[in-house]
Amino acid sequence: MWIAIVVAAAGCYALKLAGLSLPQRVLAHPVVERVADLVPVALLAALVAVQVWSQGSSLTVDARTAGLGFAVVALLLRAPFLVVVVGAAATAALLRLAV
Amino acid sequence: MSPPARARPLPRQERRTIVGESLAVGVATGAYGISFGAVGVAAGLSVLQTCALSLLVFTGASQFALVGVVAAGGVPLSGAMTAVLLGTRNTLYGLRMAPLLAFRGWRRVAAAHVLLDESTAMAINRGSTAAARLGFLTTGVAVFVLWNVATLGGALVGTTLGDPRAFGLDAAVGAAFLALLWPRLSDRRHRLVAVVAAGVALGLVPLTAAGVPVLAAGGVALLAGALDRTGAPD
Secondary structure (H helix, E strand, C coil), X not given: CHHHHHHHHHHHHHHHHHHHHCCCHHHHCHHHHHHHHHHHHHXXXXXXXXXXXXXXXXXXXXXXXXXXHHHHHHHHCCCCHHHHHHHHHHHHHHHHHHC | CCCCCCCCCCCHHHHHHHHHHHHHHHHHHHHCHHHHHHHHHHCCCCXXXXXXXXXXXXXXXXXXXXXXXXXXXXXXXXXXHHHHXXXXXXXHHHHHHHHHHCCCHHHHHHHHHCCCHHHHHCCCCCCCHHHHHHHHHHHHHHHHHHHHHHHHHHHHHHHCCCCHHHHCHHHHHHHHHHHHHHHHHHCHHHHHHHHHHHHHXXXXXXXXXXXXHHHHHHHHHHHHHHHCCCCCCC
């Protein structure tokens, strides 16, 4: 685990420093700009899906889906981050308590 | 940090406005470090490891990604790779910010650590280098301090909770990722990539080791970026 923490820390810092240090023309390359724009979208969407609908190596629908449903409604209502996250947890917890 | 002699000092009113806005963003962002702390220990990390992530990695989406992959049963290194891939957007912010901030030498090395979604957002539309630096550093340092204090608090509370599922903490992680993704979904191309990436990841869950589906979904972004000829939105 510690190795992973050090790798993530070194990698993330290097990427930040590179941004402040690289020549501006890197950004001018359209493929670089498009990929950099799309990578966070793809990864975050995949993380949502895997976090909510997988259990080990199988796909499941459980109380986490209800939590995600709460999050969608809260985000549509422009609720702050903490309300979205805590509300989703509470929704899943209450559902598990009820069934 | 004092501005260089060549920069004109900011009017007091503008200074006050920038500091006020930056601190408000810092407090709001720092507060959700509580959820990261709780989620970190729920994923099986120690309090020390959870705090080390906030101190050293210090970019929220990457930290959530690492503990998310570990919580799903992935090997820590595939979590770290996902975290680093998500960190690439900070490079993009840096490229945008570099001419505006104009930091050199050790100042640049230090400033890089607080290069975040929030510090970029609070600096990018300022009219001068002095104003941009003030917004960037005030936001960055405020988020850093509060995020780390909140992480410690959340982690300590998390260790006393018992079974994290009973409190829905596993559902909190998915909601956190969705909240981070949400502002990017206003673009139609982004929505398409998000749906395809989620589908690819879910399709791979039964077939591959945990952690691989998310990394493979990053390939969707590479493909879409390389094949799409219509140009990126500004």
